[in-house]
Amino acid sequence: MPELPEVETIKRVLQPHLVGRKIKSVIVHNDRIVAYPQAELFALKVSGQMIANFTRRGKFLSLHFLGGDTVVLHLRMTGALTLSPPSAPVEKHTHLIFVLDDEKELRYEDARRFGRFWFIENGTEDTISGKSKLGIEPFDSRLTAAYLRDRLIKSKRPIKEALLDQGLFAGIGNIYADEILFTAKIRPDKAVCTLTDDDFARLLKAIPERLEYFIEKNEISFEAYLKSKGKEYRNTPYLQVYGKAGRPCACCGAELCHTVIGGRSSVYCPNCQK
DNA sequence: GGTGCCCTGTGG
DNA sequence: CCACAGGGCACC
Numbered sequence: 001m002p003e004l005p006e007v008e009t010i011k012r013v014l015q016p017h018l019v020g021r022k023i024k025s026v027i028v029h030n031d032r033i034v035a036y037p038q039a040e041l042f043a044l045k046v047s048g049q050m051i052a053n054f055t056r057r058g059k060f061l062s063l064h065f066l067g068g069d070t071v072v073l074h075l076r077m078t079g080a081l082t083l084s085p086p087s088a089p090v091e092k093h094t095h096l097i098f099v100l101d102d103e104k105e106l107r108y109e110d111a112r113r114f115g116r117f118w119f120i121e122n123g124t125e126d127t128i129s130g131k132s133k134l135g136i137e138p139f140d141s142r143l144t145a146a147y148l149r150d151r152l153i154k155s156k157r158p159i160k161e162a163l164l165d166q167g168l169f170a171g172i173g174n175i176y177a178d179e180i181l182f183t184a185k186i187r188p189d190k191a192v193c194t195l196t197d198d199d200f201a202r203l204l205k206a207i208p209e210r211l212e213y214f215i216e217k218n219e220i221s222f223e224a225y226l227k228s229k230g231k232e233y234r235n236t237p238y239l240q241v242y243g244k245a246g247r248p249c250a251c252c253g254a255e256l257c258h259t260v261i262g263g264r265s266s267v268y269c270p271n272c273q274k
Numbered sequence: 275g276g277t278g279c280c281c282t283g284t285g286g
Numbered sequence: 287c288c289a290c291a292g293g294g295c296a297c298c
Contacts, residue, residue, distance in 0.1 A: 002292070002293095003292060003293095006292080032280095059293080074293080074294085075293090076280095076292095076293050076294075077281090077282095077291070077292065077293055077294095078281085078282080078283090078291090078292090093282085110281095110282095111281075111282050111283065112280080112281040112282050112283085112291090113280080113281055113282080114280065114281065114293065114294080115293095130294080130295090157275090164293090166293090166294080173292055173293070174291090174292055174293085175292055176292090242292085262275090262276090263276080263277080264293095265290080265291085
């Protein structure tokens with residue numbers, strides 16, 4: 001479900017309500033969700049910690065504790081975070097509950113159970129969550145045409161596959177890869193080594209511009225977020241190509257095409273994207 | 275590099 | 287009923 005804009009939304013909405021809170025205890029309903037260490041130990045180590053900050057990197061979120069310990073988490077396809085009063089009924093797919101010191105519970109729900117949590121001890125390098133392998137943040141000023149060319153130019157793989165490579169760009173997923181390429185007017189299956197300087201320039205502009213745009217469109221109040229149980233993403237009306245195969249291109253009216261790239265469903269305009 | 279797999283829910 | 291889903295990884 002969540003790509004960078006959604007994860008950023010979750011961060012922005014929950015951060016003010018988490019910072020300064022103490023985790024009184026952790027209730028684990030499903031061991032599988034805790035990747036490291038073993039669930040019982042995870043609960044033990046997290047209990048009693050004070051939340052100093054809540055941040056996003058790529059599609060990862062991190063709870064930074066006073067003293068330097070960290071919980072890293074990834075929502076994968078269907079993970080969601082909510083704040084609920086303890087009296088709220090525990091949902092069918094609630095796997096993890098952090099009991100806070102303000103009569104609220106930070107709850108993790110995940111129908112498909114692909115999401116994962118890791119506990120990283122202060123002073124230990126996080127080599128297990130995958131966060132350290134991430135490439136550049138799309139809003140980083142070091143994301144330049146030169147960066148793109150250096151990393152991409154020799155590759156024969158489709159540009160969309162490169163955009164989805166978390167080791168190159170942190171946080172772009174299947175929806176926004178399609179949206180970015182539509183805006184940049186580049187076919188998703190175009191081999192990276194055939195991109196022109198012009199293509200690179202448009203791509204460089206489209207990446208932060210599109211993500212910023214969708215973060216804006218995702219904006220939601222704390223109350224509305226909780227009401228939707230952390231699953232409300234309002235940007236679908238603003239998508240131009242994703243999920244719209246067979247429908248007319250908003251730009252030229254041509255019928256949008258569907259194809260599969262790197263095993264992922266992809267939609268593009270055969271006329272606007274070259 | 276492709277493919278399967280981890281899972282459940284939903285829509286055709 | 288089957289195909290597919292916004293992610294990522296292990297495995298030929």
